[in-house]
Amino acid sequence: EVEFESKPDDFVIQVGGLQILGSERHESRRIDRQLRGRSGRQGDPGSSQFFISVEDDLMRLFVGDRLANAMDKLGASEGEVITHPMVTRAIETAQKRVESNNFESRKRLLDYDDVMNQQREVIYDRRLFALEGGEDLKGEMWEMIEHNVQSTVDEYLESEHEEEWDLSGLKRRITLDYFTALKGLPDEADEAD
Incomplete structure (x- = not known):
């Protein structure tokens, strides 16, 4: 047991720093890294740990039943902690797929925005022509x-x-x-x- 002294910061450092517990992995690796970064600010101690399930949206939609089937073959029981590199790769692959899909969506949106801007410019030119009493x-x-x-x-x-x-x-x-x-x-x- 740690005794609380004068500063809350000292107490946090004595008990091991900020502990980040994630209940699932985010679609974006960047968000996961930001959460991890919160735990060890400016050289202070800290840790982060994520708990995931093969039933989480990220896993279900982008990894599918392959991982669950592999876990069954390995003899993993429900609720068991698994720290196998295959799981880490599956999560990273799923996140990369989501990020790629999101990037393509943003890119398409920008393309549509360019077309809309071109159409807007034509309309504004016509309107200005009409307002100024065109020839x-x-x-x-x-x-x-x-x-x-x-x-x-x-x-x-x-x-x-x-x-x-x-x-x-x-x-x-x-x-x-x-x-x-x-x-x-x-x-x-x-x-x-």
């Missing part, structure tokens, strides 16, 4: 409408054979996009005849 605002507007209508027509009438054209789909789309009805195109009821 031929009406002409540009009609040019954009013509381009969009042509793309829509190409989409619904892409076949060379007239009988394969989706005229009712084109009519619905133009009506929805431009709030106007097209005259001369058959209705769905007419097509059924």
Whole structure:
């Protein structure tokens, strides 16, 4: 038994320093290292120990049943402490997989962000053009409408054979996009005849 003297820091050092107990391993090795680093600050004594289960999310999702099967073959009983290098490697492999997946997700997110920024710049340029009373605002507007209508027509009438054209789909789309009805195109009821 250690007797408490004057400073709490002295007491902590006398009993072995800060003890970090982890109830599972984090997906990120960096977080695990940060937790370990808390235990021995500035040369003070300390230790860290992690307790994991093959049923933890990290182990279950990224290591699967292989480790549990290997433990069964080794004759490990439930609740037994296992400090085998195979377990350490399995944990590190699982953490590397998670970190790699997370990195790819962040990378994809940045790619999407770049596309969004490009689109935002185009919209801001168009808006500024309109606000400043651009030279031929009406002409540009009609040019954009013509381009969009042509793309829509190409989409619904892409076949060379007239009988394969989706005229009712084109009519619905133009009506929805431009709030106007097209005259001369058959209705769905007419097509059924």
